[in-house]
Amino acid sequence: MKFVAAATVAALAVAVSAQKTLEYEIKKGIPGLRMGRPLPPLVGKRFGKRDTLTSMIVNNITGGGYYIDVEVGTPGQPMTMILDTGSSDAWILDVEADLCHSKTLQEKHGDYCSPTYDSSKSSTYKLAVEDGFRIQYLDSSEATGDYITDDFKIANMTIKDLQMGLADKVAMGTGVLGIGFPENVAATDKYPNIIDQLAEQGVINSRAYSLYLNDRRSATGNILFGGIDTNKFMGELSVLPIQRYGLKYSHFVVSMSDLTLTYNGQEESALQAVVNSTGVRGASAILDSGTTLSYLPDKASTILVEALNAYTDYAKTGLTFIDCGLLSSDMKLTFVFNHTTSIVVPVQEMVLDMLDGLDEYFPPDLPFDDVCLFGIQSTNSFGDDMGATSLLGDTFLRSAYVVYDLDHKQIGMAQANWNSTETQILELSSDSDSLPAATGVQDGQATTTATDTVKPSRTAGGGSSTTDAGKETVTVTSTPVMNAARAISTAGVDVLGVMVLAGVFSIFGGGVLFML
Missing domain, CATH: 2.40.70.10 (Acid Proteases)
Structure with a gap:
């Protein structure tokens, strides 16, 4: 069969003799x-x-x-x-x-x-x-x-x-x-x-x-096996314990203590209502790079939807839409983990401007004309109650630098330093008792100014194109959205079920893709 070749990738390999990374x-x-x-x-x-x-x-x-x-x-x-x-x-x-x-x-x-x-x-x-x-x-x-x-x-x-x-x-x-x-x-x-x-x-x-995924306008990020790059994050690297998922460590689950929205000089918590209503001692979050969007318990997502004047289309798509005008917003979301670690996500990072040409399919009562997809959706989309558990995918992870430590059952987390072009690698060792204390760049050194937001131009058949200004290229392809899956053994006894997605997105145990 005819295959449309993928673009050439420049591999960045760092494996110097002094470091095993x-x-x-x-x-x-x-x-x-x-x-x-x-x-x-x-x-x-x-x-x-x-x-x-x-x-x-x-x-x-x-x-x-x-x-x-x-x-x-x-x-x-x-x-x-x-x-x-x-x-x-x-x-x-x-x-x-x-x-x-x-x-x-x-x-x-x-x-x-x-x-x-x-x-x-x-x-x-x-x-x-x-x-x-x-x-x-x-x-x-x-x-x-x-x-x-x-x-x-x-x-x-x-x-x-x-x-x-x-x-x-x-x-x-x-x-x-x-x-x-x-x-x-x-x-x-x-x-x-x-x-x-x-x-x-x-x-x-x-x-x-x-x-390190970098911001949503960046075409590339990187993964560093066996080490930490202190130029890719700001401030101190916080260390969080990974929670067991059931009886074993199978997913990267951490305690999530709050989520606040700052707008018009006000701050509103979207997570406390969830904790109060479920009766659990605290909320948790699964960190998953195979999930493009992020998913919050319904009470939390509803608070954000109302505060941002977003719109959930219950009748047709089940998706939440948001005004593209918020691409220039200075509002921010603050995710708090284990009561100690805060990651700030600009609301504009959650505004996905990828719906051109689909106006005729939008609900007629949308409260805005310029329609974008909201980068946060409700876990009710899964057709199953997840309680106080959130699934944080790429719309969150792009703002964080995350270290996944399987040996120590720990997560290292800090604010991402977007568009960093320098490297300072700290090697990790399994002989230590924990992830090391690590300090990134100072806030003032951070290169966190994203490239200009540009409406994508479209090409038929999944090709790529550029805007007249020659800025970001956008490919109209279907790309993975949702993960959190189950792997089923051939014996039929080892079944890991994370979430059920009622016919909207399919959840695949590894790579997450749109299955609509």
Whole structure:
């Protein structure tokens, strides 16, 4: 089949002799590569008007999802994978994957294949578990195949014999690089995932990595395995304990003590009402790079919707829209964690201006004319009550510098220093008792002025284009939105269910994508 190639990626690899760290550039979206797809009917449900409208709207949101280029096999075969902190398996597309050879499936799922892997062309390929790989989406679609081992090259480092899924039946056109806790792999028999192998094979000294997404107008961010870059954040790096999810550490869950909106000289808490109404001792949040939007308990999101004069379309799409005029707003949201750590997110970072050409599908009673999508939605979208738990995706994470420490079961967090061009790396070690005390740049040194906001120009068929001013390029593709998934073992007993999304977004255990 014809494949529209992804844009060339410049890999930034930092692995100097004095430090065991590995830094790599990640991309936001892929020009020319459509990652999203329509949602197949749920069991016992037909497509309705709401599903169709939601698909048309959400599939126009671009710039979501972060991707990484790797090579698999000997000689290396290039792959593009979704980078996801919310899952733990790496999996790639088999050259014989059904989606890659069926126009019917491509039309059904609205997706086609990124580069695939041919085991016959790799001298280091080994079959690990035949028919042992299965990840099931919450809309009942799934990716299945074998578990294999092969060499896996990221930047200039090769991981020998990495176990990964090789999917031959898929509903999405790219693989996933899950970098979560190994306890959360989809296999019946647990195995060391990529984070384990980076440490075991001596590439890094600690099962930890730092994620820097940069602001929403930036095309790239980076991930630093085994270290902290003190030039990428401001002030002190706070250390937060990761909470158990059920009986084990499987997701990056932290205590979230407050969320306030500052506007017109006033400050309003959006989270205390949730805590008071649920009767729990405190709220929590899942940090997940595989989720493009952020989701708050309904009471909290409703407070923000009313304060910002946003609008939730309960009748057609289930989505919350906001006035694009707030792109120039000086209002801010302050997320507070563990009563000690504050991350400020400008409201304009939550205003997603990606809905041009869809005016006829908007509700007639919208209180504003220039329509944007709100970067915060209600967890009621999942069709299940999450209590006082929030899911914080990229619309939040772009404002934070986050260190994910699997060894110490800790999260390091500080305000992101946007558009930083300098690097100062601090190596991490598993021999210590905790993440180290680390100080970033002073507030006055921060380069936090974002590029000018520009209305995106559109090209048909998922191409990319620039504005007349030659500023930001925007690709009209469908990109991943929602993650928080479940991985189902072939034995059917190891099921991780995080959230159910009632027909609006599909939640995938690793890479999150639009499945509408």
